[in-house]
Amino acid sequence: MAHIRLENVGLDVPLYVQRHSDVSGWGQVLRRAAFSRPERRLATLLDDISFEAADGDRIAVLGQNGAGKSTLLQILTGAYRPTRGRVQVTGSRQALMNINLGFNGEATVVENVLLRCSSMGIRLAEIRRNVPEILDFAGLESKASHRLKTLSSGQRMRLGFSISTAFQNDVMIMDEWLSTGDAAFLERAGERLTSRVGGAEIVVIATHSIRMARAVCNRAILLEGGQVKAAGSLSRVIGVYRERTRRQNTQIALAKAS
Numbered sequence: 407m408a409h410i411r412l413e414n415v416g417l418d419v420p421l422y423v424q425r426h427s428d429v430s431g432w433g434q435v436l437r438r439a440a441f442s443r444p445e446r447r448l449a450t451l452l453d454d455i456s457f458e459a460a461d462g463d464r465i466a467v468l469g470q471n472g473a474g475k476s477t478l479l480q481i482l483t484g485a486y487r488p489t490r491g492r493v494q495v496t497g498s499r500q501a502l503m504n505i506n507l508g509f510n511g512e513a514t515v516v517e518n519v520l521l522r523c524s525s526m527g528i529r530l531a532e533i534r535r536n537v538p539e540i541l542d543f544a545g546l547e548s549k550a551s552h553r554l555k556t557l558s559s560g561q562r563m564r565l566g567f568s569i570s571t572a573f574q575n576d577v578m579i580m581d582e583w584l585s586t587g588d589a590a591f592l593e594r595a596g597e598r599l600t601s602r603v604g605g606a607e608i609v610v611i612a613t614h615s616i617r618m619a620r621a622v623c624n625r626a627i628l629l630e631g632g633q634v635k636a637a638g639s640l641s642r643v644i645g646v647y648r649e650r651t652r653r654q655n656t657q658i659a660l661a662k663a664s
């Protein structure tokens with residue numbers, strides 16, 4: 407049984423900031439780059455995040471740009487370790503975040519399939535069994551022995567998507583993904599995504615699309631400045647999100663008018 411439990415999770419990262427000063431000309435820019443050392447600070451990206459998810463939960467992570475959605479997903483995938491609090495994820499995880507991550511341009515297409523699948527913890531015999539299907543889904547059988555760097559960005563995206571969704575997992579963690587695939591591929595990708603979402607026990611999606619959230623999710627978390635501002639049923643959290651966005655837009659309009 408898949409399960410997610412986050413208890414008071416916080417994440418701080420070191421940040422190197424150049425001290426602000428007015429510069430007028432290249433000489434000053436170069437002098438500052440050479441002699442003014444950046445200041446090291448700690449930035450809190452996530453603060454006191456707690457939630458639980460069990461079988462059947464489909465959670466939309468909502469929030470404006472920079473709210474901390476992707477960072478929270480990285481905590482769930484295990485890519486980031488929290489500075490504070492506890493994270494427990496039971497069940498196999500499938501991350502659909504940066505589909506191009508972890509590719510090696512010098513290796514061939516098939517070698518990249520082997521590398522990526524083994525880094526996902528799949529056994530070699532199972533990978534070998536699935537290679538033809540992975541290449542077929544990506545429409546890249548004829549390019550199997552070509553170096554990855556010779557593929558177009560759309561072909562690379564197709565390969566990444568095909569690998570990332572080749573196996574069904576218990577917990578699916580997805581960032582909104584923008585694709586450069588053609589229309590035919592996007593249709594097949596959509597069908598596969600629907601099937602993987604349907605087959606997963608828990609799904610967590612960071613999205614700006616209320617329509618997508620409504621199509622997939624039954625619960626939501628609203629993040630603002632790395633903190634949870636609302637959590638619960640999807641319709642309630644969407645209501646809070648819309649109200650807060652409306653209030654912020656009014657404040658911006660008033661500030662501009664004054």
Ligand SMILES: Nc1ncnc2c1ncn2[C@@H]1O[C@H](COP(=O)(O)OP(=O)(O)OP(=O)(O)O)[C@@H](O)[C@H]1O
Binds near residue numbers: 420449469470
């Ligand atoms: N490695 C890092 N070092 C410093 N700051 C970071 C790092 N990663 C993210 N941030 C900052 O953390 C904040 C949250 O970023 P994150 O990518 O999680 O936001 P998001 O909600 O996914 O935004 P978007 O909707 O734009 O994708 C941002 O202010 C970002 O600049």
